[in-house]
Amino acid sequence: xxxxxxxxxxxxxxxxxxxxxxxxxxxxxxxxxxxxxxxxxxxxxxxxxxxxxxxxxxxxxxxxxxxxxxxxxxxxxxxxxxxxxxxxxxxxxxxxxxxxxxxxxxxxxxxx
Amino acid sequence: xxxxxxxxxxxxxxxxxxxxxxxxxxxxxxxxxxxxxxxxxxxxxxxxxxxxxxxxxxxxxxxxxxxxxxxxxxxxxxxxxxxxxxxxxxxxxxxxxxxxxxxxxxxxxxxxxxxx
Numbered sequence: 001x002x003x004x005x006x007x008x009x010x011x012x013x014x015x016x017x018x019x020x021x022x023x024x025x026x027x028x029x030x031x032x033x034x035x036x037x038x039x040x041x042x043x044x045x046x047x048x049x050x051x052x053x054x055x056x057x058x059x060x061x062x063x064x065x066x067x068x069x070x071x072x073x074x075x076x077x078x079x080x081x082x083x084x085x086x087x088x089x090x091x092x093x094x095x096x097x098x099x100x101x102x103x104x105x106x107x108x109x110x111x112x
Numbered sequence: 113x114x115x116x117x118x119x120x121x122x123x124x125x126x127x128x129x130x131x132x133x134x135x136x137x138x139x140x141x142x143x144x145x146x147x148x149x150x151x152x153x154x155x156x157x158x159x160x161x162x163x164x165x166x167x168x169x170x171x172x173x174x175x176x177x178x179x180x181x182x183x184x185x186x187x188x189x190x191x192x193x194x195x196x197x198x199x200x201x202x203x204x205x206x207x208x209x210x211x212x213x214x215x216x217x218x219x220x221x222x223x224x225x226x227x228x
Binding site: 031035037039041043048049050051054055060090092094096097099100101102103104105106 | 147156157158159162171173207211212213214215216218219220221
C-alpha cells in the first residue's frame with residue numbers, strides 16, 4: 001500500500017498568517033493516464049470531511065481561493081494564504097492513484 | 113443537489129453483525145463507483161471498500177476482508193455494507209462517499225459501536 005506521510009501533525013497559526021502542510025507518498029502518484037490523483041480534505045470539528053483540492057492543484061467548487069495545492073511525483077503541499085477562524089480543523093491528504101486509497105495521518109490546524 | 117444519507121449504525125456486541133445503508137440522490141447513482149470510509153473515534157480516515165458502477169467489481173481493505181461485504185442496488189440508488197464478525201476495532205463512524213479518483217461527496221456518517 002502507498003504510505004502517505006504528513007507534516008507537521010500539529011499546526012498552530014496566527015489569524016491572517018499563512019500556513020503550509022506537506023504530504024509525501026511512498027511511491028509516485030502519477031497514474032498511467034498521466035494524472036496525479038492527490039486530494040486534500042478539511043474536516044472541521046464534528047463534521048464530515050470536505051474535499052478542498054483534487055488532482056494536486058484543482059480547487060473544488062466553493063473552496064476559497066486562499067487554499068492552494070502544489071507538488072508532483074511524491075511531494076505535495078497545501079497552502080493557506082491567510083488563515084481564518086473557520087479554517088480550524090484537521091487536514092488530510094489522500095491518494096487515489098493506487099489501490100487501496102490511502103490517507104495521511106492528518107494535520108490539526110489551530111489558532112494561536 | 114448531491115445527497116448521501118447513511119443509516120443502520122448502532123451498538124453491537126463483538127462477533128455480531130450489522131448492515132449499513134447509504135441512500136443516494138441528486139445524481140445518476142449507477143454512473144459512479146462508490147466507497148465506504150471509516151473513522152475511529154479521535155483517529156484518521158481509513159478507506160474500507162469500494163464497488164464499481166454496475167457492481168461487477170468490489171474491493172475491500174485487508175482489515176475487513178472476509179468479514180465485510182460491499183454491495184449496491186442501482187434500482188434503489190442505494191449502497192450497502194454488510195459487516196460480520198465485528199470487533200472492537202471496527203468501532204467508527206462509517207461514511208459513504210462518491211468516487212472520482214477521490215471523494216468529492218460524503219454523507220454525514222453513521223456510528224457503529226462494537227462493545228459488550
